[in-house]
Structures are given as C-alpha cells and as structure tokens.
Amino acid sequence: MNDAMRNTALEAWMSEHGHSSNSLADAVNSAVERLTGRAGGHDGASVRDWKSGRVRWPKAATRKALEDVTGLPATALGFVPRGRTPSVPASSQEDLDIMKRRSLVGGIAAAAAAAATPGTASMRRIGMGDVDRLHRRFAEIVARDHLHGGQLGIEQRAVTLADAAINLQNAGSATQRVRSGLYAAAAAFRSSAMWAAIDGRRYDDAKAHMREAQTLAELSGDQAIKFRIWSHAGSLYRHMGRPAEALAANDVACNLHLTRRDPLFACLGYARQAATLGLTGDTAAVQRALGRSQDAWDRADRSLARPVWMAAVLGGAEFETLAVAAHLRLGDFERAEMHAHRGLALLHPRMLRDRAINTARLATAQLGQGDIEPAVATARRIPSDIAGQHARVAPMLQRFGAMLRAAAPGTAVVRTWDEHVAAWGVGA
Template identity: 70%
Template sequence: MTTTRNTVLEAWMKEHGYSSNRLAEAVNTAIEQLTGRPGGHDGSSVRDWKSGRVRWPKEVTRRALEIVTGLPAAELGFVPRGRAQSAPAPQQEDPDMKRRNLVGGIAAAAAAAAAPGTAPRRIGMSDVDRLQARFADIIASDHRHGGQLGIEQRAAALADEALNLQNSGSATQRVRSRLYACAASFRSSAMWAAIDGRRYEDAQRHMREAQALAEMSGDQAIKFRIWSHAGTMYRHLGRPGDALAANDVARNLNLTRRDPLFASLGLARQAAIHGAAHDRSSTRRAFDQAQDAMDRADPETPRPVWLVAFYDQAELNSLALSAYLALGEYPTAEAHAHQCLSALRPYMARSRAIATTRLAHAQLAQGDADAAVASAMKVPASAATQHARVSRMLQEFGAALRATAHGSPVVQTWTEHTAAWRTSA
C-alpha cells in the first residue's frame, strides 16, 4: 500500500518548533495525564506519523495529541481507517444539533433499557472510562476556546448522560459513585464555561447541581474543583468575602493535606482573591506558600486530568499577574506576565489571550502605550471578539488608552486594529 506524507502534521511541528523527539515526549506526558502511565513513543513514532506509515494512531495517542496541539487528529492530517486520504475535513457540528442528537441517543438508550422482556443492562467501569474520555475532550475544548456557550451546553448534556446511565441498568456501588463523579465533573465544566463567559446566573445554577452530585460521589478532587471554581466566580463578581469562604471549603478538604499540588492551587487562588480585595501582605504570603507547595509536589503522583492539564508554574504566574494588577503593582504584574507567557503550554490558547491582555494593561499603566498596544495586538481576533472576559478587558484597555494617550498616533493604530477585528468577526 502506498503511503502519503502527513504534511499537515509536519507543518504544525515546524510552526511550533517541535522536533520528532520533543513531540514524542510531549505526547508521552499527555498520555500519562490521561491514563496515569507514561506513553512509550519516541522520535521514530513521530516519524511514522509524518511519513504516513501510521495514518490513524490509537485512541489514547489521538487524545494526547489533541491535548498537546489543541487540534483534533483529523485536523492534524491523520485519516481514520477506511477513509480515503482525499476526504474533506469534517465540518464543525452545530452545538445545538449535537446536543439534540446526544439527548436523543440517551432517550433511545433509556427506552431500550426499560423495554419489557429485555434483560437489564449491566453498567461497568468501561462505561465510566468512556465518559472520562469525553471529559478529557471537554477539557481540551475549554483550553482552546474557553467560555463558549457550546462547551457549557455540551458539558451539561454529558452530565445528564452520566445520570441517565444510573437508571439504565444495574451497577456496583463503586461504579455508581464513579458515575456521580463523572456527572459532577461535567457539570463543573459547564459551571466553569459559564464563569469564563460571564454568564454568572447560569454558573450558579450549574454550581448547585455540581455540588449535590459531588457529595453523592464522595470524590474529594471534584469537590475541590467545584468549590475552587466558586471562589473564582465570586472573585469575578466582586464579592471577596464569599470568594474566600468558598475557596476555604476547597482548601480545607483532606486532599490538600495529602497532595501539595492541590494545596498550591488553593493557595494561589486565595492569593488572587486577596489581590482583588487589595490586601497586599496576605497576597504576598499566600503566593509564597503556593510556590512552596508547588515545589514540594511530586510530579509522579497520579492526579485528575483537569488538574494536570492546566495547573503548573505558568498558571501560578497567571494568578499572580491578576493579583498584582489589581493591587496596582504594575512592574511586578508585568514580570509575572512574561513568566507566564514564556511557560504556557501550546494548547493553552484561552490562557495566552488572557495573560497577553493583562500584560497590555500592566504596560499601559506604567506609561508605555507603544509596548501596551503591541502586546494587545497579539491577542487573536477570535479571542478578542468571542471570549467574554478577553473582550471586556480589551474594551477597558481601549478606554484607558484613549484617556492616557489622547491624540497619540498609537491610539489611531489601536482604533484601526480593533475595526479590523469587528470586520473579521
């Protein structure tokens, strides 16, 4: 059989500076995040992908590639078995249609399970594993796009699917607990998408449902995620007292005493809340403690995919950037912005847009309008026009720029740039 080179993957690697060995290492790390065991790929594996000798990697490898690149396998030039190489790339499915199809499928499955004369279905860990694989897809979509209504709706529908499984057959208590944990995970992702999209009433509705599901699951990791998200939501709403109370629920779970990485995230988010409340000494103390906990965390400890997919030194610096910007310590904020941007993983598109926008604010506040506009112009048009938090921060940036640099040529440059964004939106 003749093979066709995967020029799409080759182009992506060249654009992002990946050698075969480096991409193999990144994929192995992502596989470990997904499965708890490192992958076994090396440079020759990647060369097989590029040459076309392997046209459709195994499922876990495809999911790992999506985490690393932020793109589905088909958009990296891979071709599913049985499909011709020249087949066009699938069109993006409308989120509403996808949710209708999903809910329809759930209803059909439930009806089949309840049909008279049929043996009850046995629900097992394979069903849980299937849902967890789809949870990893939700996480990947969030890091690429963030805050989108389609992500929120898809996550909520998958939470419903997990709950429907509870009633579609028999299962052990262990499996039922894991299904509740899956439903809580999906609902917490719907909550986060709503927070990120500034749809706070929807976020609070998802939060209440996620909290109830998490209690039924007994899963401390997902409880931590939900309460930590609640702290972030209240911080964005300008309610630091409620934010600290919610974040304290997360930080007081036994999990944070067993795993320093959870403790570090709780402390870093606490520091960001202190920054929003203009408490300088508490902000610095909490960030010092967060850094110390991160330094003590064992990288070999198995952790949930949602945590390892985003929380690292770059995220800690991103939270510090937010806090010191709120405190008005602009040189410190700018330093954290550069540290964050230099360490962000390639697929963290949403986080990069937020950090870049905050960097522009920090530079403008120091009187460097040229550098600030140059930074702000690096934000992709898609994030500037479709991500609610980024869009609002850029509007505030434009207002501050016009107030501080009125009549300057750089204001005209920014005005023309944002006009081009509106045209392309």
C-alpha cells in the same frame, strides 16, 4: 525506525500533559502496581520504544495502566492491535475520528434512554467501560474549553452529558464503584458547564450549575471533583466582585484532605486565594498566599497522573496566570508583567483563550508602567476573533483602551489603536 511508524498520538498526548519519557514510565509503573499489586518495570527506554513504534501493542496490564493514566483507550493513544493495518490515510482519519465520537456519544445516549423504557433495566449491566466513555467525552469538553472558552455550546453540551451520566444510574445494574464513577462524571460535566458560564459571564447560570455539581460531587465522594467545583465557586464570586464569598469557597477547596495528600491541588487553591485577595488590596496577604502556593508546588510530585483539567497547573502556567491577576489588582504592574511573561512561556499552544487573557493582562501591566508603544504592540497580538467575541477578553481590551486614552490623549498611538479595534467593537 521509519517515521511513518512513529506513535505521534502518544507523543502529542505527552507533550500536551507535560510528560517526559521517564515521568510517563513512572506513572505507568504506579498504575500497574495498583492493578496487579506489583510495580511495573518500565523506564524511559520503554516509553521511547512506544513512541518510535518499535512496540506497537504493549502487554495487557501495560495497556490498562496507560489507559488509567491518560483516560484514553490504547487505540486512541496510537497503539495498534496485532494483525491490524497501522496506517490510515490522513483524509480518512478525520472521518474515522468523527465516526468514533458519534458512536461513543450515541452509545451513552442509548444506554441512558434505557432508563425511560420499562422492563429494560434488568437487560443492561453498567460497567466501568461506560464510565470510561464518559471520561473521554469530558476530556473533549476540557479541550474545547482550552481552545474557545465561555461558549454557550460548550455549556449546553456539558449539561447534556451530565444528564446522560445520571440517566445511566437507572439504565441497569451496577456496582457501587461504577455508580460513584457515574456521579463523579456527572459532577465533572456540570463543573465544566459552570466554568463555561463563568467564562461567558453568565453568572446566574453558573450558580445553578454549581448547586447541581456540588450535590453530584457529594454523591460521588470524589475529592478531586469536589475541589474543582469549590475552586470554581471561588472564581465565580471573584469575577462577580464578591471577595468574602470567594475566599470562603476557596477555603473549602483548600481544606479538603486531597490538598494534603497532593500538594499540586493546594498550589492551585492558594494561587486562586491570592487572585481573590488582590480584590481586597491586602498586599501582604497576597504575598503570603502566593508563597504558600509556591511552597506547595515545590513539594508536589509532578510525575503523578492528574485529571485533564489540571494540565495548566501541572505545567506551571496557572500559578503565573493567577499571580498576574493578583498583582494587577494591587497595581503592582512590574511584578504583573514578570508573571505574565512567565505564564505565556508556559502555556500550551492549544490554550488560546488563556493566551489571549494573559496577553491582555501583559499589555495592561506594560501600560501601567508607562510603556505605551510596547503595550499597544502586545495588545495587538490578540487574535481579532477572540478579542472581539470572548466575554472576558473584550472587556479587558475596553479597559485597556480607556487607560491608553487617559495616558496619551489625542496621540497618534491612540488613533492607531482605535482604528485597529474598530472592527472588533471593543474600543470604546
């Protein structure tokens, strides 16, 4: 098959979400069964046909199942309707993507605006298509967070989309399923605004978003988004240095029945408990929490489709990242280094913010063991734009610099480091 016919969009999505041909086939078969009452008959060969371009437009039930699994329309996954020209010049593709995003956002805004216009509600029926458009916008927010993290622009955009989802409730008639989906979408956007504020160390804003998100999640009844919000609440209080409240919030997340139905959520909940317990200095409790997280990971069916924000958990990187944080707080630098290496190996290349944080923690773990020159070499791998600007990475490097000067005062390696970071403004 000609390489020009390959479905690179589907291949990219599978790579980003850690799917093999067989695991995607299993997920699609399950989605087909939910839609039709009968299990799908796809296998790894079916997915390889999609990737190679031998099958460019699957049957309707398969397309809908793929859309349910990925949260994306079939065309965004690289499938081409029969009778259409499959190729788009590279220079035009970017313009097309921009036009699609503008059109979709404009459609959401237009529907939401109907709520403010008397007499228009009866003219508009809100459906799952509207919810699906919001899900695609949510996936974009998550992707931007993975790249940059903590930016005020991400927070503000998430709030705007949350408001648009709420306004759709009043823009026309809808089924209860659709209304629940709209509330879940609004809660998801608010939870992303909350996380962006946490990551940017804007804690008062994060608490305001948390309250909004919790209310919306209750209205939706969506267990996954409830878990995300309470788990983020635990992270918020952990970053604020309030372990008792962090542990209480994580307990709420861990006790949702979702964690019994899907152990992958329990894996994340217990790993975040471990990171918080590191603040208390209780080594035994940290080890128990990490053990429970690992047990849950072993029980989880990782072939199932998960929300887009679970990508790092699904790939194993999130467990390692939180284990690093826990062991660093305990002063167990050797174990912290081990988990940091594992986490960096598992992180997707697009997760630039997480890679920078893990690299800073790895450098700290190496320095804590007296490996001064390797630690400095590790810290210097962090891109300067992230090192100097990200609200969490910059303070980490400040602490690293202070540790380095205490460990090797007046040495050439300290002078080299100070010169290296002088342009970033994080050395002192």
